[in-house]
Amino acid sequence: METKSLIIDIATKLFQQKGYKGVGLNEIIKSCNISKGSLYHHFPNGKEELLITCIQSLNDRITSDIEEIFNRYPSTKEATTAMISKLVFNFETERTISEYTFSSIISGLASLSDPVRNVCAKLYQTIEDIYFHKLVADGYREDTAYSIVLMMTAATRGWGHALFNPKYK
Known part of the structure; x- marks a missing residue:
């Protein structure tokens, strides 16, 4: 595995835990078995740059998984049921759903920097857009769809998303 990918994978797991x-x-x-110079070669701005990269990596995995599920099923209800079933299966087999969450990484950060706040907002917005477009395609009015999106996001990702999306304040 490439050093940069290794750092991202291991740091993501550590941040989630x-x-x-x-x-x-x-x-x-130490966990990556690399030198400090190697870490700074890939992430010259340090820990915050690494955090942003980890969240972006999670964004790619989470949103592609959600998109795949929501494109496979004809209705929001079926897609949501499938997504929840997958989360339950992962929890029962692996005792975690950490690969689908990033809120554990940022919890406790009272003041996020703008770059971190922006990357989190982008992730939440992408997920919410997937939900919203599926609900509208199911025939829900936009205002109703927004309300449902808020509940879906809160149920699957936690209430932290409200900190990043002014649409729902």
Whole structure:
């Protein structure tokens, strides 16, 4: 595995387990079995740049998975049921759904920097757009669809999304 990908994968897992504040660069370096210079070669701006890259990587995985499920099923209800079933299956077999969450990474960060806030907002917006467009295609009015999106996001990702999306404030 390429060093940069290894750093992203391991840092993502550590951030999910311990949160951003709970993981130091030395722990990431040790877990990756790399030098400090190697980490800074790939992430010259340090831990926050690594965090943003980890969240972007999660964004790609989470949204492509949700899109695949929502495109496979004809209705929002069926797609949501399939998505929840997949989460339950993952939890029962792996005892975690961490690969589908990023809120554990940023919880406890009272003041996120603008770059981190922006990447989180983008992830939430992408997920919410998938839900919204499926609901509208199912025949829901836009205002009703927005309300349902809020509940779907809260149920599957936690209430933290409201911090990033002014549409729902």
